[in-house]
Amino acid sequence: MATLIAPSMLSADFGRLDQEIEMVNNSAADWIHLDIMDGVFVPNISYGFPVISAMAKRAKKPLDAHLMIVDPDRYTTRFRDIGVEYLSVHYEACTHLHRSVQLIKSTGMKAGVAINPHTPVHNLYEILPEVDFVLVMSVNPGFGGQSFIENSLKKIAKLKKIIADLGLSTLIQVDGGVSIENAPSLIKNGADILVAGNSVFGAKDPLKAISDLKII
Ligand code: DX5
Ligand code: ZN
Numbered sequence: 071m072a073t074l075i076a077p078s079m080l081s082a083d084f085g086r087l088d089q090e091i092e093m094v095n096n097s098a099a100d101w102i103h104l105d106i107m108d109g110v111f112v113p114n115i116s117y118g119f120p121v122i123s124a125m126a127k128r129a130k131k132p133l134d135a136h137l138m139i140v141d142p143d144r145y146t147t148r149f150r151d152i153g154v155e156y157l158s159v160h161y162e163a164c165t166h167l168h169r170s171v172q173l174i175k176s177t178g179m180k181a182g183v184a185i186n187p188h189t190p191v192h193n194l195y196e197i198l199p200e201v202d203f204v205l206v207m208s209v210n211p212g213f214g215g216q217s218f219i220e221n222s223l224k225k226i227a228k229l230k231k232i233i234a235d236l237g238l239s240t241l242i243q244v245d246g247g248v249s250i251e252n253a254p255s256l257i258k259n260g261a262d263i264l265v266a267g268n269s270v271f272g273a274k275d276p277l278k279a280i281s282d283l284k285i286i
Contacts (some may be wrong), residue, residue: 073257075283076101076134076243077276078267080116080126081214087121090271091128097277098284101134101156103245105214108139111163111263112212118149126153136184136245136265138211139141139163143170150177158182158205158243171200176227182243186211187219191229203263204229209246214267218247223259230260250279253286 077099082090094102104125107116126133134156135149142159149157157179164170167183174181183197184205194204207227208222226242233240243263244256253264264283273279 071262073253073286074100074233074241074282075281076103076265076269077265078103078105078214078245078265079165080105081267081271082181083271084121086118087125088128091125093276094280095128095130097280099123099131099280101132101263102129103267104133104135104154106135106139107212110210111160112138114212119152122149122154123152125136129153134154134158136182136205137163138184143173146170146173146178146179150179154172154179156180156182156203158184158203160186161193167197168200171197175200184211184245187222191225192224194229195232198233198236198238200239203241203243205243205245205265205279206261207246208244208248211246215272216247218249218252222246223255226256226261248283250282250286252283253283257286 105116106116132155135154136158157174159170160204170180180202182203182205183201209216241262244261245265248264249265249269270276270279
């Protein structure tokens with residue numbers, strides 16, 4: 071499968087969000103990554119439903135919402151109603167993760183589980199058959215523009231092997247510090263979806279940054 075590219079709108083210029091979404095619409099990107107932060111699960115607050123809704127109206131690519139919030143079940147249906155297609159919740163934020171995943175799937179969205187850098191991939195063993203994708207955080211969640219944590223490569227390789235051993239087709243998404251420099255090794259180790267914030271929106275030519283990632 072060709073690697074999927076999901077630019078993260080967290081690094082976009084919020085003063086010209088329309089044009090930023092339009093740029094992604096016209097790019098080689100596959101998904102649009104939306105980072106939702108509550109100031110509780112992570113030490114930062116991003117944007118909420120009015121902003122997501124404005125982006126959703128203009129977006130022509132599938133929306134992929136990454137919930138860095140406690141108690142995500144409270145909002146699952148609202149994300150579906152607003153037009154989100156891929157929804158991920160954090161392993162560390164869900165006491166009843168199986169229930170949270172079932173709830174996402176019951177709405178018709180694809181379900182993802184995100185893991186922080188300290189969470190071992192083998193903790194996902196029992197939930198893997200239920201999920202469509204795993205989001206491996208390669209920075210501590212909360213901010214764009216951080217440095218990639220090298221150990222994430224080993225985690226991705228280990229997770230890829232577990233998925234293959236179980237005979238599953240679960241996709242692996244990697245998020246945090248992804249760049250044109252580390253993308254080849256991420257793909258080699260098993261990443262299927264690359265989220266990129268700063269390396270896209272901080273580039274002189276974001277359209278080219280996206281297509282460069284896409285053609286690796
Ligand atoms: C961090 C977010 C990421 C972030 C990635 O908590 O989950 O999606 O926007 O940004 P970069 O690519 O700049 O690390
Ligand atoms: Zn994210």
